[in-house]
Amino acid sequence: MDQEVVEHIVLLVIVTLLSVVQNAFFAHKVEEESKSKIVQRAVPSAFERVFNANQNCxxxxxxxxxxxxxxxxxxxxxPAAFAGLMYLYVRQKYFVGYMGERSQSIPGYMLGKRLICFLFLMSVAGVLNYYLVFFLGSDFQMYIKTVSNTISPLLLIP
Structure with missing residues (x-):
């Protein structure tokens, strides 16, 4: 594979691989809880909570x-890789919070929504820039990169 191509996607590949490892961890927790023999009827069992959290993720x-x-x-x-790593962190926070009380998972869920929105806006800006270059010959890539680099640390503010 061409070195120039690899340097443009290496951070995305790393975040993707980390997310795969996290999915394996979630699946392991579901399997672990399914083997436990504790059954409670009044409140959801640990297996049901872990299973639901895994399914939501x-x-x-x-x-x-x-x-x-x-x-x-x-x-x-x-910035996309930074937002991806932050999303993996809040997904972990959501999963662990869901295993306890469901109200503990709300902060992770809300920040996850904000990160997904940021990635969506970055994607839309990239598509719009592509068509501006294609039809008008105007390239705003540097401006978009500057704005996304500036905004990405602001995602950490609760």
Missing amino acids: KDAYPTFLALLWCAGLLCSQA
Whole structure:
């Protein structure tokens, strides 16, 4: 593979591989809880909580990956990878919070929504820039990279 191509996608590949490892961890927790014999009828069992948290994370996973790669390839790799790593962190926080009380998972869920929105806006900006170059010959890639690099640290503010 061409070295120039690899340097443009290496951060996205790393975040994708980390997300795969995280999915394996979630699946392991579901398997671990399914083997326990504790059954409680009044409150959801630990297995049900872990299973539901895993299922919720799986439901959002394809959207996350698509937006991560679109934002990284069409806009800027570093802010997309940063947002991807932050998303993996809040997904872990959501998963662990869901295993306890569901109210503990809300902060992770809300920050995850903000990160998905940021990746979506980066993707849209990249697509719009592509068509501006194609039809008008105006390239705003540097401006978009500057704005996304500036905004990405602001995602850490609660």
